[in-house]
Amino acid sequence: MSKIIEVHHLFKSFGAMEAVKDVSFYVEEGSLFSFLGTNGAGKSTTISILLTLLKQDAGVVKVNGLTVGKDDDAIRNEIGVVFQQSILDPLLTVKENLDYRARLYKMTKEERLAAIDRVADTVDISSIMQRRYGKLSGGQKRRVDIARGLLHQPKILLLDEPTTGLDPQNRKQIWNTILELQRKTNMTVFLTTHYIEEAANSNFVVVMKEGEIIAKGTPHYLKSQYSANRLMIIAKNPAQLRSQFQTDKLAFTEEHSTFLIQLEKTTDAIVLLAKYEELIDSFEVQKSSLDDVFIQIHNGKDDIHHDGCYEA
Amino acid sequence: MMAVTKRNILLYFRDKSALFFSLLAVIILVVLYGTFLGNLISDSLPDFLAKKWLLLSWIFAGILAVTSVTTTLGAFGTMVEDRSTEADLDFYASPIKRSSLFGGYVMSSIFVGFIMCLLVLLTANAIFFFSGDEMLTYIQLFKVVGVIGLSVISSSSMILLLVSFFKTVKAFAAASTVIGTLLGFLAGIYIPIGNLPAYLQIIIKLFPTSHSAALFRQILMEQPLQETFAQAPESAKHEFLKDMGVFYEINGSLTSPTFSVLYLIGIAVFFSILAVVLLKRKRS
Ligand SMILES: Nc1ncnc2c1ncn2[C@@H]1O[C@H](COP(=O)(O)OP(=O)(O)OP(=O)(O)O)[C@@H](O)[C@H]1O
Numbered sequence A: 001m002s003k004i005i006e007v008h009h010l011f012k013s014f015g016a017m018e019a020v021k022d023v024s025f026y027v028e029e030g031s032l033f034s035f036l037g038t039n040g041a042g043k044s045t046t047i048s049i050l051l052t053l054l055k056q057d058a059g060v061v062k063v064n065g066l067t068v069g070k071d072d073d074a075i076r077n078e079i080g081v082v083f084q085q086s087i088l089d090p091l092l093t094v095k096e097n098l099d100y101r102a103r104l105y106k107m108t109k110e111e112r113l114a115a116i117d118r119v120a121d122t123v124d125i126s127s128i129m130q131r132r133y134g135k136l137s138g139g140q141k142r143r144v145d146i147a148r149g150l151l152h153q154p155k156i157l158l159l160d161e162p163t164t165g166l167d168p169q170n171r172k173q174i175w176n177t178i179l180e181l182q183r184k185t186n187m188t189v190f191l192t193t194h195y196i197e198e199a200a201n202s203n204f205v206v207v208m209k210e211g212e213i214i215a216k217g218t219p220h221y222l223k224s225q226y227s228a229n230r231l232m233i234i235a236k237n238p239a240q241l242r243s244q245f246q247t248d249k250l251a252f253t254e255e256h257s258t259f260l261i262q263l264e265k266t267t268d269a270i271v272l273l274a275k276y277e278e279l280i281d282s283f284e285v286q287k288s289s290l291d292d293v294f295i296q297i298h299n300g301k302d303d304i305h306h307d308g309c310y311e312a
Numbered sequence B: 001m002m003a004v005t006k007r008n009i010l011l012y013f014r015d016k017s018a019l020f021f022s023l024l025a026v027i028i029l030v031v032l033y034g035t036f037l038g039n040l041i042s043d044s045l046p047d048f049l050a051k052k053w054l055l056l057s058w059i060f061a062g063i064l065a066v067t068s069v070t071t072t073l074g075a076f077g078t079m080v081e082d083r084s085t086e087a088d089l090d091f092y093a094s095p096i097k098r099s100s101l102f103g104g105y106v107m108s109s110i111f112v113g114f115i116m117c118l119l120v121l122l123t124a125n126a127i128f129f130f131s132g133d134e135m136l137t138y139i140q141l142f143k144v145v146g147v148i149g150l151s152v153i154s155s156s157s158m159i160l161l162l163v164s165f166f167k168t169v170k171a172f173a174a175a176s177t178v179i180g181t182l183l184g185f186l187a188g189i190y191i192p193i194g195n196l197p198a199y200l201q202i203i204i205k206l207f208p209t210s211h212s213a214a215l216f217r218q219i220l221m222e223q224p225l226q227e228t229f230a231q232a233p234e235s236a237k238h239e240f241l242k243d244m245g246v247f248y249e250i251n252g253s254l255t256s257p258t259f260s261v262l263y264l265i266g267i268a269v270f271f272s273i274l275a276v277v278l279l280k281r282k283r284s
């Protein structure tokens, strides 16, 4: 597999605000790659540099072997983009919007019409082609945005928070469209998201916080690396169990008379359960979700900022 | 460039409120003339032959001059809006040149200004027809269309420079209304130049739109002027032409049409170069 996007030691500041600090990563051709991070992490800034919209302060960025800053026009032909905000014209119909955007690439009239039919089919918007873009629902707009990004059959599709602001059902649908697109066309899909569950679908995840990469790997790797399995016990007599734990010097936390014990691996629970069997009313062994992993990564990296409000 | 141009034109005509606001100054002008300015100007002049026709031609020349600026300005609203909503990012992320993008904004506003002025011209001609006055000849129509083109191009070159200062659509809309209203004064359209104090007269003579207005007046008023001043002494005609801003007096003699044409071309060239230089500098 070849690297279709390569980013080496990327820096970008806006005045005193360091939006991207020494970021390096690569994306493999044909993969689904996610950039995970909270508000202001620097996701859009990195994307803008990839798109040749912003100049980096330092660092080298290559897209399909082309260098950002040197081969900008060629790069623009390789990338399709779905921006975080809507950029199409509300007063024009879906078809008009797609047609005018298709004209930005050197296409003949026949090629344009064929391209519009193709993308309309791909994202299933054929029935709304004559409606004004501004009158569409959020989910429909997103579909059209994706269609616009696909007009010139790019090698890479960049989506900046494609599902933010959509209801759960629409989110799922958009997400299915993206997955299907990637499977069928083998296009490289690069997306940013706040949602951990979405990142879990990808081949590789990079987690960003305050301009820096704080973790990267496959979802499976991240889970095994940062997972926090735990044993939950409800005691027959909480006071008794508490003092027993204390004399055994076992680390635990208590939440609403439920005892929580961190485990290396889930099987460690067997020994503990056997040992305290008499005192246990009921128990549960929890394998951490990627969600917990994310919080773990964030808190581990920086203990001062506990802004752990991650929607999932 | 054509893609952007066509899109912008379509957006201008679809956006009913932008369309209205770009015509607001024209509407205000028509209302002012209809309610009291018309009578005021008429009363300030002695009675003469074909007075109504002459004044109507004068008024339409002023409306044409204002329209050529405000509609062009209105069409540039798309550029401000694209920038404030970051919709222009999509163009920057496409393989079109920045110059094509700016060219598209300029071309579309020139086109919009041109079409709107043509509509005013057709309305004027229709009104001449229905009020029993002579309509414009083909040669005159041809000349007016030429002046419309010149006027719209020079306006858009000035506006291009102005537009780069506006970040929000609201600020731009407010400024447009102010400009549209001020325009009527600065080009001697609300009140004829002869009724104004000397320092204002100097400003009017320098203001490019006054020269569009003068050129429009020269063509539209040609026939009624002949009728009015057929028997009158040359000095009376000279005074009238000067006071109504049909020609401007500079250094003791009246300006020629060629002077006004060259002045407008000069303005267009000067501001275009300035805009290109500034845009280039902004990019680097
Ligand atoms: N043009 C700009 N001028 C000044 N600061 C900026 C600019 N663009 C971004 N920033 C700042 O850079 C930081 C990173 O912003 P960025 O938009 O890349 O974040 P993000 O990860 O995309 O966040 P979100 O999830 O909210 O979209 C933020 O603190 C932001 O305020």
Ligand SMILES: [Mg+2]
Binding pocket: A043, A044, A045, A084, A160
């Ligand atoms: Mg963002």
